[in-house]
Amino acid sequence: MYGKRYILHGKNYESPSGLKWFRALGGREAMDCPVCGCAVDDGDLDRHVNEHLDQEQIERDEEFARAQDRLFNSVVEWESSLFSLNARQSVHFELVENPLDTGSSSQQEQQQQEQFFAARPSSSRDGCPWEIPAVIASQERDSFVPVEEGFIDLLRKCVVAEQQRPSAYALTSFIDHYQSTSHDLGWGCGWRNIQMLSSYLLARDEAYRKALFGGAGFVPTIAALQQWLEIAWSKGFDSDGAEHFNGAIYGSQKWIGTTECAALLRLFGVRARIVDFKALTRTTGGKVPSKRVAKRAGPRQQNDSERGIVQHWNAHCDSCGMYPIRGPRFSSSKQQDCDLCFVCFKNQPGRSHEFERIEKPSPKACGGDFEDYNHQRLVDWVWNYYTEEDRDHVENRQPLVIISRRPPLYFQHQGHSRTIVGIQRRRKLGGPEEAFLLVFDPSQRTEELVKALRAKTGWQKLIKRGVHTLKRAAYQVCHIDPGIAQGKELENLKNLSSTSYLY
Structure with a gap:
């Protein structure tokens, strides 16, 4: 089995106490991708792995x-x-x-x-x-x-x-x-x-x-x-x-x-x-993402906009598959149609100079509008x-x-x-x-x-x-x-x- 992890604001936790409190703060359960090793939402692991295979x-x-x-x-x-x-x-x-x-x-x-x-x-x-x-x-x-x-x-x-x-x-x-x-x-x-x-x-x-x-x-x-x-x-x-x-x-x-x-x-x-x-x-809006399952909100849960977190709805992370990208988006200057979330960007220190940090959402993410059939x-x-x-x-x-x-x-x-x-x-x-x-x-x-x-x-x-x-x-x-x-x-x-x- 793949290693299970819990992620909150870009930090990993092996086994947090109080899962209800953890989720209320925006934490998510994740598993290690067997291909790239990135932490991926549990429900999106199959789609993320298949994207690696599709790229080949x-x-x-x-x-x-x-x-x-x-x-x-x-x-x-x-x-x-x-x-x-x-x-x-x-x-x-x-x-x-x-x-x-x-x-x-x-x-x-x-x-x-x-x-x-x-x-x-x-x-x-x-x-x-x-x-x-x-x-x-x-x-x-x-x-x-x-x-x-x-x-x-x-x-x-x-x-x-x-x-x-x-x-x-x-x-x-x-x-x-x-x-x-x-x-x-x-x-x-x-x-x-x-x-x-x-x-x-x-x-x-x-x-x-x-x-x-x-x-x-x-x-x-x-x-x-x-x-x-x-x-x-x-x-x-x-x-x-x-x-x-x-x-x-x-x-x-x-x-x-x-x-x-x-x-x-x-x-x-x-x-x-x-x-x-x-x-x-056509279906529009970046690389077509899979639908995420909406989890029932706890009594204290706030959405991203209420917490001041920016969402890039026309882009998804080419490493871990996050959609939409929450927080700053990092767009590659050398590879067309390549974006990373903050966590995946930090995992590539040797290539940081190749990416441009984008704070505000762009209507043309991923190098331009992308349409699929x-x-x-x-x-x-x-x-x-x-x-x-x-x-x-x-x-x-x-x-x-x-x-x-x-x-x-x-x-x-x-x-x-x-x-x-x-x-x-x-x-x-x-x-x-x-x-x-x-x-x-x-x-x-x-x-x-x-x-x-x-x-x-x-x-x-x-x-x-x-x-x-x-x-x-x-x-x-x-x-x-x-x-x-x-x-x-x-x-x-x-x-x-x-x-x-x-x-």
């Missing part, structure tokens, strides 16, 4: 976006010269070095890279050059790190061992993790998520094994997936997408999304559907998706764990995509319910993910994502309805449409 994800996403920009700038010139050649001639391309390649690669990865940049008939710009039997014969199984006990079984054991307050989990029943390599870093996340989704379909249903990828029975490489997508376009699946990419994507490093995922899978009769979630309203509708949809269908297995213990028959979800936002493998809902003590998406990110190393799950420690920062981390206005999900379409239904799948939720 934000930094990882920012680095991922920077890598995409570097890759895009280096590839633009190459692609321009590539397609300036005569479109009626057969063109052979020399293997070019990936600008993001940081070291030596295995022989198999080198072969994959050669296949990416191998010669292709230029007639593909007028029509698909690929013959289905040839693609079936030439496609190769992509490499991944196998997990003997299975990712979902490892994850199930972790959530059962977490032993937090009453929670319910819903998980998909199977998935293999496909990580980005040095050859597709910065652009291949969409393809990797298609591979993760395909791993479920191939493992869980004989009908999918016979239909997908010509009955190969395995998840093919990105190069083969690009060929299959071009075939889908040539047969009329997602004509708008085909026009956008000029019908050609094989050998390129162009980014894809949910529509390309749906078009590729629909080629084989898979009922891939797209759902749009867009927030039209409330995507509770998306979270509710994910929960219903995993729970409203037939349940394969339920753990009759606390926490409740539901193993669903539904496949994973392709989860897209501007600039990146991941795979949702489950969801957690839990009741907050005296407050509203909290929800966390459980996601697999292609940018993560599979070995790191397996190690954390087997050790039952550190897996939360790799997989759990709170609702408050959904900072984008719009998200898309590609999900799979059961069964294989044939005949007229298959023909209708060529026209891509989506279900939209606006809120």
